[in-house]
Amino acid sequence: MLKITLGFLAICTIWGTTWLAITWGYETFPPLLGSSVRFLLASLIYLPWVTYRRERFPENRREWQVVLVLGILGFGLAYGLVYIGQQYIPSALSSILFSTYPFWVAIGSYAVLKETRFTVVKVAGIIIGFIGILLIFGHQLTGFDPGYFAGMVLIVVSAAVQALNLILIRKWGINLSASVLNFLGMGFGGLFLLVWSFLTETWQVNLTAAGLLSTFYLTVVGSVIVFGIYWWLLSQVQAVTLSLSAFLTPVVAVVAGYLFAGEVLSFWVYLGGLVAISGVLLYNLGDLLTGIQKRK
Secondary structure, eight states, X not given: OXXXXXXXXXXXXXXXXXXXXXXXXXXXXXXXXHHHHHHHHHHHHHHHHHHHTTOOOOOSHHHHHXXXXXXXIIIIIHHHHHHHHTTSSOHHHHHHHHTTHHHHHHHHIIIIIOOOOOOHHHHHHHHHHHHHHHHHHHGGGXXXXXXXXXXXXXXXHHHHHHHHHHHHHHHHOOOOOHHHHHHHHHHHHHHHHHHHHHHHOOOXXXXXXXXXXXXXXXXXXXXXXXXXXXXXXXXXXXXXXXXXXXHHHHHHHHHHHHHHHOOOXXXXXXXXXXXXXXXXXXXXXXXXXXXXHHHO
């Protein structure tokens, strides 16, 4: 039980601090190039592991489709949008806006997979969550900043893209190991981001201590280690329990942004964030209560 608790706290802490690390990484790499370097290096770290364990690689068209979707949508497009959007908004706000991810998964699962059953509690959680997001966007009605607004939109779109990625993988199903999925997914995603960067960015690299340390942290801790812990936890506890990390991660991001970057958000962002995260908690508690009743 102690290992599970520590693992859960670890993924919340790591994912909560990666948002600030992304901001620091801008000192060294342009956004898309930085995200590309992160995932290409992470993929290379996975290579000796999957080789040593002789993990099974994709053997048919469907499995390669899943790997490509994971790479292009999950690690490529979704993270590319995050890296671009977060240039214009605080890291803590990015984390709060990305917390809409469970809602997009729920809506997509209901529409595409027909596997989500909406209860009163879950619907209430979704409604409350989106009310919180509307409150955050609403503060832009005064002192409208196009760049700030665009940054917020890109983060929300990124969450929706990540949800689509998960839904497609669920729909097709796959028996590949988590290591192979991460190795190939991060590799394809890194290549996708590299091409995107080459076409749209000027490759001006400024080697600073903060930028290099953030890249190292995002690669080793924020990609390789955290996904290893996540997949291990998924084999130990219910997915519903693990999904509660979506509630704690933004809290960690807000604290980290305040302590280490002096990020102070507006009253409406704090209020909207509190409402949105409460919606996430309520939605997940609906699933958690359902799981407890089934065990009884």
